[in-house]
Amino acid sequence: MICPNCEAEYVKGITKCADCGETLIPREEFEGHLLKPSDWITVYTTGKIYEAEMLKSNLEGGGIETLIVKQKDSSFPAVGDLAVVKVNVKKTDAENAVTVIKDILDSEEESEEN
Numbered sequence: 001m002i003c004p005n006c007e008a009e010y011v012k013g014i015t016k017c018a019d020c021g022e023t024l025i026p027r028e029e030f031e032g033h034l035l036k037p038s039d040w041i042t043v044y045t046t047g048k049i050y051e052a053e054m055l056k057s058n059l060e061g062g063g064i065e066t067l068i069v070k071q072k073d074s075s076f077p078a079v080g081d082l083a084v085v086k087v088n089v090k091k092t093d094a095e096n097a098v099t100v101i102k103d104i105l106d107s108e109e110e111s112e113e114n
């Protein structure tokens with residue numbers, strides 16, 4: 001459970017935030033609704049969900065909270081099923097996340113050359 005107001009996390013069974021009294025919501029719901037989208041920033045976009053998930057697991061392995069957002073790309077209205085996958089992190093983590101992603105993509109390029 002998580003407080004949508006101050007983002008404090010609580011164990012199951014607790015329904016109100018001890019800090020601000022806000023009603024807690026399940027973590028998945030919090031991430032799904034992105035109640036404070038201004039706190040998140042897109043650090044990478046791709047058309048491949050597996051690539052986004054690979055980056056997410058690497059980022060989260062490094063302690064960076066990561067959110068994958070799938071959405072249709074409205075700039076390509078002719079291509080019906082083409083979805084854009086965005087890798088979002090908290091603004092405070094953005095600089096680290098970009099560095100981590102760059103390292104991953106660089107090392108992938110190297111392994112493809114070999």
Ligand SMILES: [Zn+2]
Nearest residue numbers: 003006017020
């Ligand atoms: Zn709270």
